[in-house]
Amino acid sequence: MDQGTFAAPLWAWAAIGAVIAVMLAVDVLSHRDNHVIELREALIWTGVWVAAGLAFGVVVWLGWGGEPAIAYYSGYLLEKALSIDNVFVFALLFGYFRVPAEYQHKVLFWGVVGALAFRLVFIFAGAELLHRLAVAGFVLGAFLIWTGWRLAVRGEPDVDPERNVVVRLFRRMVPTEPHYHGSRFVVRIDGRRRATLLLLALVAIEATDIVFAIDSVAAILAITTNTFLVWTSTAFAVLGLRSLYFCLAGLLRHFGYLRYGLAVLLAFAGTKLILAETPVGKLPLWLTLLVVVLTLSTSIGWSVVAAHRERRRQAGP
Template sequence: MLEISALEWAITIGVIVALLAFDLLLAWWKPHRVGFAEATGWSVFYIAIAIAFGVVFAMVHGWDFGTQYFTGYIVEKSLSVDNLFVFVIIMTTFAVPEEHQHKVLTFGIVLALIMRAIFIAVGATLLNLFSFMFLLFGLLLLWTAVQLYRHKDEEPDVEDNLVVRGARKLLPVTEDYDGGKIFTRENGRRVATPMFIVLVAIGGIDLLFALDSIPAVFGVTQEAYIVFVANAFALLGLRALFFLVKGLLDRLVYLSTGLAIILGFIGIKLVLHWAHVDISPAVPEIPTMLSLVVILGILAIVTVASLIKTKNDPAQKAKPGSLRARKERTDQQN
């Protein structure tokens, strides 16, 4: 079992909070269009930090835990790319000015980290108290994998959903972004700007992704500390990654299929672990190193196949996938 001292927790959280605070202040005080060179620099910086942390962590606590961290980090990083698809849709749907996209993304990352920290604490507690939670988490991931594969060519309707509709009913919304403000005054009354609706949409998406990603990484490791740092370092680089690859996202036409396979694989891993613990030790488990190899292999195949497909057929455009078809959602609303 991994033993993390209170000092190590405090230092880790302090470093992550400091990085988040710097990113948030940079986005808030100096809104600007993020170019390719800047996005590349920040992406390399955050990936280097994540790798350096993993190496030091493995040297201190052993490479078994280090492998769990790197596997969890890769899982969360791959799922975060799907997050980027939806962020792009939100930015496009609500026509967010480029100089304010940095701010929206940083807010989304902070909110996602808070939500995931809460879910990690709850998930770790439940797993420690009830071993059958491994079965429930595994079945949840298997269901998610099937639904994502079924609707891999769908796009989530980020504008016409319950959260955004509720926000529009609660507050009047202006047509103008008014310099990136969340609230402004119009005809003497306080009203929301489209930025408020964008942040609400981002928050709703963060919640949905947290519900999927936390069980996925618990399928790799049951150590709450590793789950937290894997999520944190994957999310820290999300803002820069958005600006770096948003022009390439359309080419990853098989990403949703690959993520569905990864989620299904981890779901099976969780179910086998539950059966090994609660039914019989004879039930085999999937080793972490094998999980790392399988996940990396799936991502490599998906990426190469996507690039070949779009090179041969430039008209092909990637979709982020959805857990429900748009037609089903529309029917329910009607």
């Protein structure tokens, strides 16, 4: 079955919505005491989320065939890879706002809920745009190629919240306390409700993630415009973002060359979108999955080898 010819029934959308809601509920109940997430716990939860994402790919394969399953796994791997770039930005934002370690999971939880909502809107809007306007493929393709180039040549991303339009607008419109009040997002002071610094950190993360959402959704739409496959691959990848952050936040320096791999994937996705609107047509899904796997493997391996050589150089003879 071609990945673009099947339409998921309404019960499938309802079922996956219920599964996501249950997974979010289990996660928030497991961390309701606002404790510091240690590496062992983060690794366990990362394994749970990855297993859930891979298992759903099997469900897609059993229900709709190999082609949709390949499209799902390609989108899942691409979103997962792009999430690593999110982790780096989130670490910078947490450092900027000095968010206490015990409250970081709560901020990331609600950040993920917002990320899922934004991506769902972008998925349907992007798919409809590609369906109705042939020129949209060229525009989105060019945008992804430009995004890949920018990612390859930039240094550290500029995430200064003081320059973020959404954060500045929020500060102007909402009375904000420049302090933390435990894990509360809102407090009442002198009879007036005021946002805490924790809520401002959440707003900064959501505002920053919108840019990542546009990039990642456009890249996955280059793989398939089937909204069910795009949504499920995106959702299962994003659901593990919190545990991935606590696994990788202290290890990101070992993945210095990963951004070049992500840049290649974004440029490849853009090229794929453009070619789909030409006589060349859509590239085969097996080729997309192969490019994603090889690019990620090469960039991660390159990063690990380079980091090992740097440690040996610093250690001296």
